[in-house]
Amino acid sequence: MKKMEIPFSENLGHGHLACAGCGAGVSMRLTLKALGEKTVMVFPASCWSIVPGFWPYSSFRIPVVHAGFVTGGATASGIRAALDVRGDHETLVAVWAGDGGTFDIGLQALSGAAERNEDFLYICNDNEGYMNTGTQRSSATPLFAWTTTTPVTRPKENPKKDIMAIMADHHIPYAATATIAYPEDLLRKIEKAKRIRGTRFIHLLSPCPPGWKIPSELTIKISRLAVRSRIFPLYEIENGISYTLQEESHVVPVKEYLKLQGRFSHLAESEMEVVQKNVERDWERLLKKAEA
Amino acid sequence: MKKVITGNQAVAYGVILSRVDVISAYPITPQTTIVEELSELIASGRLNTRFLKVESEHSAMAALIGASTGGVRCFTATSSHGLAYMHEMLHWASGARLPIVLVNVNRALGPGWNIWSDQSDSLSQRDTGWVQLYCENNQEVLDTILQAYRIAELVKLPVMVVLDAYVLSHTSEPVEIPTIEEVDSFLPPYCPQYPIDTQEPMAFSVITTPEYFLEFRYKIQKAMEQVPEVAKKVDDEFRSRFGRGYGSIERYGRGDAEILLMTSGTVASTSRIVIQKLIGKGVSVAGIKIKRFRPFPSKEIYEEIKGARKLAVIDRNLSAGVGGIFAQELRASLYSREERPEVFGFISGLGGRDITPELIEKAVQYTWEHPRPEEEILWLGLKK
Numbered sequence: 001m002k003k004m005e006i007p008f009s010e011n012l013g014h015g016h017l018a019c020a021g022c023g024a025g026v027s028m029r030l031t032l033k034a035l036g037e038k039t040v041m042v043f044p045a046s047c048w049s050i051v052p053g054f055w056p057y058s059s060f061r062i063p064v065v066h067a068g069f070v071t072g073g074a075t076a077s078g079i080r081a082a083l084d085v086r087g088d089h090e091t092l093v094a095v096w097a098g099d100g101g102t103f104d105i106g107l108q109a110l111s112g113a114a115e116r117n118e119d120f121l122y123i124c125n126d127n128e129g130y131m132n133t134g135t136q137r138s139s140a141t142p143l144f145a146w147t148t149t150t151p152v153t154r155p156k157e158n159p160k161k162d163i164m165a166i167m168a169d170h171h172i173p174y175a176a177t178a179t180i181a182y183p184e185d186l187l188r189k190i191e192k193a194k195r196i197r198g199t200r201f202i203h204l205l206s207p208c209p210p211g212w213k214i215p216s217e218l219t220i221k222i223s224r225l226a227v228r229s230r231i232f233p234l235y236e237i238e239n240g241i242s243y244t245l246q247e248e249s250h251v252v253p254v255k256e257y258l259k260l261q262g263r264f265s266h267l268a269e270s271e272m273e274v275v276q277k278n279v280e281r282d283w284e285r286l287l288k289k290a291e292a
Numbered sequence: 293m294k295k296v297i298t299g300n301q302a303v304a305y306g307v308i309l310s311r312v313d314v315i316s317a318y319p320i321t322p323q324t325t326i327v328e329e330l331s332e333l334i335a336s337g338r339l340n341t342r343f344l345k346v347e348s349e350h351s352a353m354a355a356l357i358g359a360s361t362g363g364v365r366c367f368t369a370t371s372s373h374g375l376a377y378m379h380e381m382l383h384w385a386s387g388a389r390l391p392i393v394l395v396n397v398n399r400a401l402g403p404g405w406n407i408w409s410d411q412s413d414s415l416s417q418r419d420t421g422w423v424q425l426y427c428e429n430n431q432e433v434l435d436t437i438l439q440a441y442r443i444a445e446l447v448k449l450p451v452m453v454v455l456d457a458y459v460l461s462h463t464s465e466p467v468e469i470p471t472i473e474e475v476d477s478f479l480p481p482y483c484p485q486y487p488i489d490t491q492e493p494m495a496f497s498v499i500t501t502p503e504y505f506l507e508f509r510y511k512i513q514k515a516m517e518q519v520p521e522v523a524k525k526v527d528d529e530f531r532s533r534f535g536r537g538y539g540s541i542e543r544y545g546r547g548d549a550e551i552l553l554m555t556s557g558t559v560a561s562t563s564r565i566v567i568q569k570l571i572g573k574g575v576s577v578a579g580i581k582i583k584r585f586r587p588f589p590s591k592e593i594y595e596e597i598k599g600a601r602k603l604a605v606i607d608r609n610l611s612a613g614v615g616g617i618f619a620q621e622l623r624a625s626l627y628s629r630e631e632r633p634e635v636f637g638f639i640s641g642l643g644g645r646d647i648t649p650e651l652i653e654k655a656v657q658y659t660w661e662h663p664r665p666e667e668e669i670l671w672l673g674l675k676k
C-alpha cells in the first residue's frame with residue numbers, strides 16, 4: 001500500500017464548530033495544508049460563517065474575511081486588488097463558498113469575477129443544499145432529494161445545476177472537481193491551482209451528515225461512492241476546453257450511493273433508474289468533452 | 293488652476309487628488325460620466341489606480357469592502373437604483389468600520405423610470421451608518437471629496453458625498469483645482485490600523501453573539517458622535533489651506549430673521565437669490581443650508597435658529613406616510629429643545645422637476661402669512 005503524502009502543517013486549529021462527520025471539516029483541513037500560510041480566505045455566508053468560531057475567537061491560523069452571502073467573487077476581487085496595490089503578489093486569495101453562495105445567490109458576482117479573470121482560487125464547498133439554515137433546497141440539490149423545502153411528498157423536481165459547465169464556459173484557466181475520499185487528488189488539484197494565475201475554481205463535494213441524513217462515519221465512504229457511481233466524477237478543465245478525467249476503475253450503480261442516504265430513502269426503483277440514466281447520459285457527455 | 297468643469301468631472305478630480313488606490317463601480321445614469329472620466333484617466337496613464345469594472349453595484353461595494361479590509365483607499369460612485377442595490381453592503385461597510393468614500397448623484401427611484409434629481413435615493417440610506425454630505429456647487433463637490441477621506445479615515449466610518457443630478461453632475465462651472473502637492477499636505481496617505489496581514493493573521497467581520505453585538509453598535513454611534521468635531525477640524529484646516537470652507541450648515545440672510553428657510557444641495561443656491569430679494573421687500577428671512585445630513589447637525593442648527601419663529605423646510609424627497617425627510621429629522625431634533633419654532637414641511641421638485649425661485653418664494657410667502665402650517669405636508673407646485 002502506498003503511503004499518503006500529506007503535509008504535516010495545520011492551519012485549522014482547535015475549537016472549530018463543524019458537526020461530527022462534516023465532510024467540509026475534513027476538506028478544509030486538507031485544503032489549508034495545501035494552501036499554506038500565505039493565504040487569505042474569504043467566507044461568504046455559509047456554515048463557515050460559524051464554523052471558524054465566534055468573536056473574539058478564530059480557529060484559523062491564516063487571515064479570514066467574512067463577507068456578505070452574495071459577494072464571494074466580488075470581495076475576493078477587492079482583496080486581490082488591495083494586496084496588489086500593496087505590492088504583495090504572493091499571498092493567495094481563496095474563497096470558500098457554499099453551493100448556495102455559488103450556484104444560487106453568489107453566481108452573479110462569481111460570473112463577473114470569472115469574466116474579468118480575477119486572480120483568486122474559488123472553492124465551492126457543495127453540500128447540496130442550504131444546510132446552515134436547516135437543509136433547504138438549492139439549485140445544487142440533486143433530483144428527487146428530500147430537503148425541508150422539498151418534502152418527500154414533493155421532493156426536488158429539477159436536476160442539479162451543472163456549475164462546472166457554467167464555469168468552463170467562462171474560459172477560466174482552471175476548474176476541477178474533488179472530494180475528500182481522494183485526498184491526494186484533492187491536494188494535487190489545489191497545488192496545481194495555486195501555481196496558476198487568474199480565476200481558478202474547485203468544485204468540492206462535501207457530504208453533510210444531518211442534511212443528507214447519513215451516519216457521521218459514512219462521510220468518506222459516501223464521497224467515494226459519489227465518484228465510483230459517476231454521479232460526481234473527478235475531472236479537470238483547463239481554459240474551458242481541455243478536459244482531463246480521473247477515472248475510477250471500480251464503477252458501481254448509483255443505487256449504491258443513493259441507498260445509504262436518508263434524503264433519498266423515499267425513492268422508488270423507477271426513480272433510481274431515472275437517476276441512473278441521467279448519470280449515464282452526463283458521463284457520456286463528459287467523455288465526449290474529454291475526447292474532443 | 294481654475295477649470296470650467298461639470299460636477300461629475302469635479303468628482304473625478306477629487307478622486308485623482310485623493311490618490312485613491314482602488315475604484316470599483318458599475319455605470320448608472322447620471323453617474324456614468326464619472327466612471328467614464330476615471331477610465332480615460334487610467335487608460336491614459338494619468339491615474340495610477342486599480343479600477344474593478346464589476347457586474348453590479350452590489351459587487352462594487354462588496355469589492356471595496358474587500359479592498360478596504362486589505363488596507364487601501366477606496367472609491368465608488370453610483371445613483372438611485374444602484375445605491376438601493378448596494379443597501380446590504382452599505383450596512384456592511386459601516387459595520388466593518390471601513391473608511392470608503394462613495395459619491396451618489398441624487399436621482400429618483402422608479403417606477404416610472406426617472407433619471408432626474410431627487411434625494412430619496414441617498415436619504416433612504418440614512419440608517420446604514422454612513423456619514424452623508426450634500427453639495428451645493430461643483431467646487432464644493434471636489435472639496436468635499438478631499439474632506440470626506442480625512443473624516444472617514446479619522447472616525448473609521450464610510451462617507452457618502454451627494455450631488456444633484458444634472459444641475460451639478462452635467463453642468464459646468466468654474467472650479468479651483470488644487471495641486472496634488474497641496475492636497476498631499478492636507479490628506480496624508482491612508483494608514484489602516486488592521487490591514488489583512490498573513491504575518492499577523494486575524495479574522496474580520498466575525499459572527500458576533502448577543503453578548504457583544506450591542507457594544508459594536510454602540511461604538512459606531514460613538515464614532516458618529518465624533519463626526520461633528522472631527523469634520524469641523526478638517527473643514528477649518530481646509531479653509532486655512534485652501535481659503536474655502538463649508539461647515540455642517542451655513543446660515544445666510546438676515547441675522548434677526550423671523551423665518552428660516554432650510555434647504556440642501558442646489559436648492560440652497562437658488563434660495564440665496566430668493567432670500568436676498570425677499571429681504572429687499574421687507575420680509576424677515578434668512579436661509580440655512582444643510583450640508584451634513586448624517587449625523588444630523590442638531591446642535592449646530594439649534595444654535596442658528598434661536599429667536600426664529602418659523603422654519604420652512606424644502607424637501608426634494610418623500611418618505612411616503614411621513615413627508616419630507618429633512619423636515620422629519622429637524623422636528624425630531626427640536627422636540628427636546630426649549631425653543632421649538634413651527635416647522636413648515638414643503639415637498640417639491642420630486643423626480644427632477646425644477647424648484648424655481650418662484651416656488652421657493654411661494655414657500656417663504658406661505659410661511660410668512662400663516663401662523664402654523666394648514667397641512668402636515670405642504671406640496672409646492674403640485675398639479676391638481
